[in-house]
Each structure stands twice: as C-alpha cells, then as structure tokens.
Amino acid sequence: MKARPHRHPHKQQAMSALTSRLRGQARKITGPRQAILEILRVHPHPLTSREIFASLPKSLCDLATIYRAMHLLEEMGMVKRFDFGDGAARFELVREGDNGHHHHLVCTKCSEVVEIDECFPAEIEKRIAARNKFKAVSHKLEFFGICPECQ
Ligand SMILES: [Zn+2]
Ligand SMILES: [Zn+2]
Ligand SMILES: [Zn+2]
Numbered sequence: 001m002k003a004r005p006h007r008h009p010h011k012q013q014a015m016s017a018l019t020s021r022l023r024g025q026a027r028k029i030t031g032p033r034q035a036i037l038e039i040l041r042v043h044p045h046p047l048t049s050r051e052i053f054a055s056l057p058k059s060l061c062d063l064a065t066i067y068r069a070m071h072l073l074e075e076m077g078m079v080k081r082f083d084f085g086d087g088a089a090r091f092e093l094v095r096e097g098d099n100g101h102h103h104h105l106v107c108t109k110c111s112e113v114v115e116i117d118e119c120f121p122a123e124i125e126k127r128i129a130a131r132n133k134f135k136a137v138s139h140k141l142e143f144f145g146i147c148p149e150c151q
Helices: 007-026 029-042 049-055 063-075 120-130
Strands: 078-081 089-093 105-107 113-116 143-145
Touching: 029 049, 029 089, 029 113, 049 063, 049 089, 063 089, 063 120
Parallel strands: 105 143
Antiparallel strands: 078 089, 105 113
C-alpha cells in the first residue's frame, strides 16, 4: 500500500475549486456562450468549433466568436478539449463535479465516436511518475478503429 494520504484531499480541493470558479464566472456566460454550452449539453460527443457554429442560428455570431468563446470556456474549465489527430480541436461540456476525464473510440472511416468509460489503472501513472521522478502525471488518449457499419 503506497497510496499517499494527501492524494485524496487534494483531489477534493480541486473539485470544489472548480465548482466555485464556475459560479464566480457565471456572469461571463452570456449570449453566444450560453448557446454554445446548450449545444454541447444536448450533444453526446465532442464537437468542433465549425460544428458548433453550424448548429447555432446564423445571426447569433460568427465563427471567430466561437473560436474565442471556446478558448475562454476551456480556460474557465467549463469545456474540455479533445484531439482526434485531424487538426480540429473538439469540445465537450464538463459537468459539475466531474473532471471530464474519459476517452473516445473513433471510426477512421466515418468518424463515428463512442464514449469510452474505461481508463488505465491509476498504478500505471504512479509507476511512470515514480520511475521518472515526475509529479502530477496525467494522460490523453483516444482509440481508433473501424466501426461495425464500416466493416
Ligand atoms: Zn464507421
Ligand atoms: Zn466524450
Ligand atoms: Zn484515462
């Protein structure tokens, strides 16, 4: 048992800090940003800025506004950015009390996305951290394959 006793309290602290940050910055969530969050709320998979733009009423804002809004919302911790290796950043809503950490399985033919709940055992990150004398090791990871429809 090498579990560090301070690990758990730190995790909880980060979570409540996030919650209060969201509350504190709620006033910044106006107009297009609110509409973007609503699009992401009803959409189960990560969306590109272009896809978000296409889902909004044309009169609401331009694409540049969406890019700026996504950057701001990411800084605020309200959306999480995913990279599927095609050069387009994708965004998902981070739900309250959740750090948004999860993975995707992406079809390389039709771009279908499946949400993946599984993750590495925490021991792997601990081992990588210990062996390389790193702290706060995390990971990003997406899976790729060919979906049943495309096989
Ligand atoms: Zn497919
Ligand atoms: Zn996801
Ligand atoms: Zn993971």
